[in-house]
Amino acid sequence: MAKMRKIVTDPLIDNNPVTWQVLGVCSALAVTTQVKTAIVMSLALTIVLCCSNVAISLLRKMIPNKIRMIVELCVIATLVILADQVLKAFMYDVSKQLSVFVGLIITNCIVMGRAEAYALQNPPLKSLLDGLGNGLGYSIVLILVAAIRELFGNGTFLGFQIFGDWFVGNTLMLLPPGAFVIIGLLIWLQRTFISKHLREED
């Protein structure tokens, strides 16, 4: 049980896919100008990641080794298109804001990476937990970055005004470089203070 829990909690902070492994940074830069889009993107990625991990794990004994990557890609692409279609049908506004980035989950290194590194060797339940953990790890970073960018760029949180009229939005926060700076700072914070023990082991 403790082992199972560790599969989920480990990628949240210590082995975070974005700040520790530096994967999936592209979308973390692109969709984090607003908390709302970041939450939807996080949900989409987490669901796709869980499903693809389970699907690959179920197929792991059948997939011929020679075409395993193309099969992984096929499964992931199918799931992403499904997610995109569902968003277009039920959350039209958000799907318009996310535009190409939902489609780009296909190329998100986290999804392919977890399929290759974990789901191919492990049973479905463990793969599901692994997908959940990594998805949540990605979500934490995405929502944190989005919260900072929206707050200092627009003075809002989830669209609600936080700062008064005196506040002048910082445009840098809304531009892609702003996300670079914040993610850089997060990585520094984590490596220097939070996950110090891991760094010393290296």
Place this chain on the structure above:
Amino acid sequence: MSEQFKIIRFATIVCLICSILLAVVSSALSPRQEANKANDIKTKVLQVFGVTNELGKAVTGSAEIESIFSERITGLVLDAEGKVVAGKSVADLTPEEINAKDKATGLKQFYPLYIYTDPATSKKLYAMHVSGKGLWSTIKGYMALEDDLNTIFGMVFYENAETPGLGAEVEKPFFQDQFKGKKWLDSDGKVAEFKIIKPGGELNDHAVDGITAATMTGNGVEVFLNDDFTVYNKYFTQEGLRK
């Protein structure tokens, strides 16, 4: 059974399952997606006319959209010659029809003209559908004119797949708001060419600032705004609508 055969068999099965799944979901969800799109178009038309609800926010409820649309908005559909197309109404023009092109001429088949009557002042506003190629994609939008059919009342771009963060910024208020108050006609009453200029260039009544790092998108917008206005203008002059 040879290994190659197994590989091919496996790949075929995976592809079949994936494609069947996608086909089923896509056909199940497409009516909903189409309804969303149609609703979205009406929302944008209301937006370009500056219609808001009691709270000053954009109107979003589909019932509310329908009622405002049927009460205050009439319209007609023009062809590429600026002639009224009989038997077509703007309310039931589908998103596909709005963007349908004539295969022979390459021009758009239908040019919807939405006419809004303000319930309080009974002043009229006119909205044109404008669309054309940007850098990567077709950009679509509505431009509303005041009742002099010259001054721009509002501009809304509702669809594009330009570079996110660069060309895709055409949908942002900072770009669209610039069009307000600009004019199509020069002081002699002739149609002036509308320009989207590089930031820093000289602005006048017929030009707006382009977006930094999206010059190609701006060039595309410039071309189709002028082309589309020409068609609508034919109708305006033929009918003598301009006082």
